[in-house]
Amino acid sequence: MTLKEMIFHRRSVRSYCADEVDETSMQAIRTFMAGLHPLLPGAGTEARIIRTSQANFLQKWKTPHALAIFAEDCDDALINVGFMYQQLDLYMQSLGLGSCWVGLGWLADGEPVPEGMRLAILLPFGNPAGVPLRETSADFKRKALHEITDVPDVRLEVVRIAPSATNSQPWYFTHEADVIHVWREELGRIKQRTLGKMNPIDMGIALAHLYTANPERFVFSRWQEPPVREGYIYVGSVKL
Template sequence: MQLADMIQKRQSVRRYEKTPVSPEQIAQIRAFIAAMKPLYADIQVKAELIEKDAVKSLFPWVTPQVIAIFSEDKEGAMENVGFLYQQLDLFLQSIGLGTCWLGVGRPSEDAIFAAAGQDGLQYVIMMSFGYPKEALYRDSVHDFHRKALADIADTADARLEPARLAPSSMNSQPWYFVHDGELLHLYCVQKGVDKAKKLNRLDAGIALAHLYVSNMDTFVFTKKAVPERKGYGYIGSVRI
């Protein structure tokens, strides 16, 4: 199944079987992670599979295994993580696994050190994944609770539908696109505490991942000198 086909039906899953994912599927997942396309190739990112016992979380539904994501702390790191790991989110769903990003909670300190601390990378976020105990897919695109196309861009543009449907932290959908000739400049809301600002940038990377998988042959990401938008940060510009 194509990753782009997942965009119209995916949903976060929060009820799971207790069975760990099979070693064959874990191998498939590792191979996919190694082949994902980054937004910034010069930012080092690492994923570690950690056991539920090494996760501090308030959620009773956290899966037996969790993917913990670490990154170099550089400009662009958050959108890079969102862009990379939303590809994984779609892939997991395409092989019949449920997923949910986990912005709340973190690995225990020991697990952080054992997993990636030695490389000097910073912990960013986790992703739960496993065999779903509830519907993996939405029945229809009408089941998405999302802003209208006209509210996420200066002009309603059907090409932005994959970005419109993207998941985001607390469903905040902080992205906004501005047309400029062939380019779409992407901004995201930059208000609130530092963690919220970071997650907003990660969310913007997720929206970009949906545009990428829907336009794999033509997608180009660049940075331009663009006008500032009050209350927003600039993420980058895309041609799709």
């Protein structure tokens, strides 16, 4: 399946075999990672493949492999994390592997962290233990299209079904001529503590799906005088 097709069939895989991913797939993953480009140049991220034993998780992960993804301490770097590594999530699932974004994880003591960065998120991946892909978009538990956009724009279906932390789906889209403004829900103080770091990653994931579905046409920019919408944070504007 192409990466665009994977958008409609992927899922978070939490059930794995304990065996190693074969070297051909590992090499393909390394090559794909090396070709990833940030959405927002200048907001640094880095990632390396680790063993799951090199991290501590709240959940048990049977697969031996994970990606440790690091970012500078700013929202734009976290948006880049979502944008770049959601493309890898789709790619890994297109290879027949499973993967899952995991915010509830920490590196083991002594594991190096790139200078000026923090661990942003972990992404265990590996051979799924009999976890089928989704068959239709009815298999996604998500908000309806009209809850995430001011006009019924079917191009946003690829975002509607995107993954997000605790399935929070913090995105909203408004239309102005041929431009789509991208918004993130402003969080209350309590949610900010749990989802504050995750929601910019979610927005990067949403934009990764828009980009993957429209690779030739996708243009992202930020308006000098951004529009304002109460209860939302302006992320940027997209032309498709």
